[in-house]
Amino acid sequence: MASNSKIDDQDDLKIQEMIAQKKNGRNLSRFTERIIPVLLFLIASVSILTTIGIIYTLLTETIEFFKRVPIADFFTGTILKPLSQNPEFGVLPLINGTIISSVIAMLVAGPIGIMTAVYLSEYASDRIRRTLKPLLEILAGIPTIVYGFFAFTFVTPIIREIFPTVEATNILSPGLVMGVMIIPMIASLSEDAMTSVPNSMREGALALGATKLEVAFRVVIPAALSGIIASFVLGVSRAIGETMIVTIASGSSKNFTFDITQSMQTMTAYIVEVSGGEAPAGSTIYYSLYAVAFTLFIFTLLMNLLARYVSRKFREEY
Amino acid sequence: MKYVDAAQVQKKMNGRILKNNILKTLFLAATLFGLVILAILIIRVLLQGASWINLDFLTGKLSTSADRAGIMGAILGTFWLMVVVIPVTLFLGVGTAIYLELYARKGKFQSFVQTNIANLAGVPSIVYGILGMTLFVRALDFGNIVLAGGLTMSLLVLPIIIVAAQEAVRAVPQDLSAASYGMGATKWQTVKNIILPAALPGILTGSILSLSRAIGETAPLVVIGIPALLIPFPGGIMDKFTVLPMQIYYWTLDSSLVAEYANLAAATIIVLLVLLFLLNATAIIIRNKFQKRY
Numbered sequence: 001m002a003s004n005s006k007i008d009d010q011d012d013l014k015i016q017e018m019i020a021q022k023k024n025g026r027n028l029s030r031f032t033e034r035i036i037p038v039l040l041f042l043i044a045s046v047s048i049l050t051t052i053g054i055i056y057t058l059l060t061e062t063i064e065f066f067k068r069v070p071i072a073d074f075f076t077g078t079i080l081k082p083l084s085q086n087p088e089f090g091v092l093p094l095i096n097g098t099i100i101s102s103v104i105a106m107l108v109a110g111p112i113g114i115m116t117a118v119y120l121s122e123y124a125s126d127r128i129r130r131t132l133k134p135l136l137e138i139l140a141g142i143p144t145i146v147y148g149f150f151a152f153t154f155v156t157p158i159i160r161e162i163f164p165t166v167e168a169t170n171i172l173s174p175g176l177v178m179g180v181m182i183i184p185m186i187a188s189l190s191e192d193a194m195t196s197v198p199n200s201m202r203e204g205a206l207a208l209g210a211t212k213l214e215v216a217f218r219v220v221i222p223a224a225l226s227g228i229i230a231s232f233v234l235g236v237s238r239a240i241g242e243t244m245i246v247t248i249a250s251g252s253s254k255n256f257t258f259d260i261t262q263s264m265q266t267m268t269a270y271i272v273e274v275s276g277g278e279a280p281a282g283s284t285i286y287y288s289l290y291a292v293a294f295t296l297f298i299f300t301l302l303m304n305l306l307a308r309y310v311s312r313k314f315r316e317e318y
Numbered sequence: 319m320k321y322v323d324a325a326q327v328q329k330k331m332n333g334r335i336l337k338n339n340i341l342k343t344l345f346l347a348a349t350l351f352g353l354v355i356l357a358i359l360i361i362r363v364l365l366q367g368a369s370w371i372n373l374d375f376l377t378g379k380l381s382t383s384a385d386r387a388g389i390m391g392a393i394l395g396t397f398w399l400m401v402v403v404i405p406v407t408l409f410l411g412v413g414t415a416i417y418l419e420l421y422a423r424k425g426k427f428q429s430f431v432q433t434n435i436a437n438l439a440g441v442p443s444i445v446y447g448i449l450g451m452t453l454f455v456r457a458l459d460f461g462n463i464v465l466a467g468g469l470t471m472s473l474l475v476l477p478i479i480i481v482a483a484q485e486a487v488r489a490v491p492q493d494l495s496a497a498s499y500g501m502g503a504t505k506w507q508t509v510k511n512i513i514l515p516a517a518l519p520g521i522l523t524g525s526i527l528s529l530s531r532a533i534g535e536t537a538p539l540v541v542i543g544i545p546a547l548l549i550p551f552p553g554g555i556m557d558k559f560t561v562l563p564m565q566i567y568y569w570t571l572d573s574s575l576v577a578e579y580a581n582l583a584a585a586t587i588i589v590l591l592v593l594l595f596l597l598n599a600t601a602i603i604i605r606n607k608f609q610k611r612y
Binding site: 029032033036037039040041043044046047048050051053054057058061111112115116118119120123124132135136138139141142143144145146147148149150152153154168180183184187211212213214234237240241242243244247248268271272275276281289290293296297300301303304305308 | 334335337338341342344345346348349351352353355356358359362363366409410413414416417418421422430431434435436437438440441442443444445446447448449451452453456473476477480504505506507509530533534535536537540541543563566567570571573574580583584587590591594598
């Protein structure tokens with residue numbers, strides 16, 4: 001009996017030790033379990049801080065700019081002469097350049113993108129689609145600086161060969177090249193929308209004797225319209241925010257004109273020009289950078305929200 | 319009474335089929351249009367730049383004289399930029415993805431973060447440049463060094479890697495984590511030992527794709543202010559630097575002054591495209607080889 005209880009005591013001691021150890025370990029792991037969600041939360045909030053950072057920097061400096069230049073002059077002014085003796089800061093030339101280059105780009109990317117999408121989703125066999133799609137995605141993966149080089153040293157000389165009156169830097173050439181850059185985006189987003197139209201709808205139309213073309217235009221495209229429109233809006237947003245192509249190939253003239261053979265500056269190109277010129281901090285030019293950037297930010301944000309709204313609101317559920 | 323006029327149908331049918339066939343060809347042509355431009359672009363760059371690529375060009379310093387100019391500095395700059403971008407984006411991107419997919423309660427906050435990430439993905443890269451210039455270069459007073467550029471680029475590509483990592487984490491089947499919980503594992507043990515290893519190929523693929531975006535991006539670095547001609551090679555993340563796209567930019571701009579600069583730009587483009595091609599090939603190999611189908 002006595003010896004037995006002795007052994008029990010020893011065992012008890014060991015067990016207690018083990019329990020203590022286990023408890024320590026458990027405390028540690030309990031601590032980890034508690035701290036990890038907090039850490040992850042902090043990490044996840046970086047993305048929110050980024051947004052806040054962008055809006056805060058743009059907003060504070062823009063307000064500073066509007067203390068020096070009246071807000072009405074900025075948004076209605078057609079003359080932009082930041083470096084002159086009597087500087088004028090009208091943003092309309094930049095907005096004009098941005099819109100014109102985006103319109104040119106969309107005239108290329110819109111039709112070709114949607115035709116590509118129709119071909120890939122309605123006509124191409126599985127094998128052809130699986131070969132063509134990755135190839136098109138290469139087009140989307142090429143850095144924009146390469147497109148800028150291409151526009152400036154290849155497309156512009158060709159255009160000038162045909163129309164000698166076109167200036168060496170003009171808005172037409174970067175607009176066209178930007179269009180090519182956006183094709184894969186519109187094609188792939190529209191194609192996604194089209195392929196999600198259920199096959200039973202196609203089969204129904206085909207059974208009624210429709211050709212594939214009629215199926216595409218009377219059944220598939222109407223059904224996928226929200227996605228297609230969203231892809232267009234995102235394409236426009238991309239064109240508005242595109243920087244390097246227009247900076248290189250469209251020069252820095254702040255013309256307020258609709259003549260696409262001339263050099264025009266976009267909002268993005270203005271930002272590059274001014275920041276590259278090392279505008280002294282505190283000067284009005286320096287603050288104009290933020291005012292233009294804020295305008296650009298609002299433009300693209302509205303486009304992105306519009307795209308999301310269209311694809312949510314008008315989506316046909318099957 | 320006849321419901322269908324066979325002759326009428328026959329007549330219309332031919333026209334409809336013809337229209338179908340013509341437009342089918344047109345659609346195919348439109349599809350090929352992009353690819354033809356891609357081919358022209360690549361051939362053009364190769365013709366112009368390939369003969370300028372040699373060992374001296376790849377290992378030489380920048381120079382104003384086209385014959386002696388090399389891009390070692392830009393290659394090193396791109397390398398050091400990656401040294402900053404890879405750990406920062408992996409840490410922030412994977413952390414955010416795990417939080418959103420596994421820890422955050424489904425609700426307003428989670429969908430707010432998700433919407434915010436989608437919006438960030440649509441912000442033009444040049445706006446990130448302005449954020450980087452204001453925050454890293456000026457407010458924190460880093461100057462235009464690799465660290466400032468790398469952090470800016472990291473914020474720019476963060477949405478891409480977050481979305482990719484989220485998809486990878488979501489693709490890990492519930493059975494695996496359920497089995498882990500069943501064995502008595504805690505949540506973090508399950509995440510660390512089961513979910514992350516299973517999601518790793520997807521995370522790596524997304525990481526490489528976001529990296530290739532960061533390598534090709536120019537606009538934010540222009541805003542941060544990378545000098546046009548920098549002779550000393552960057553030796554770490556605290557040094558001033560230039561990268562391949564910046565070099566292409568400056569040489570393209572100056573090609574109207576010195577014609578040879580266009581060839582240097584083309585040669586640099588080849589180097590950049592080869593680098594991007596290798597990265598993407600790696601991503602595809604990882605995806606095909608290690609991606610398990612559950």
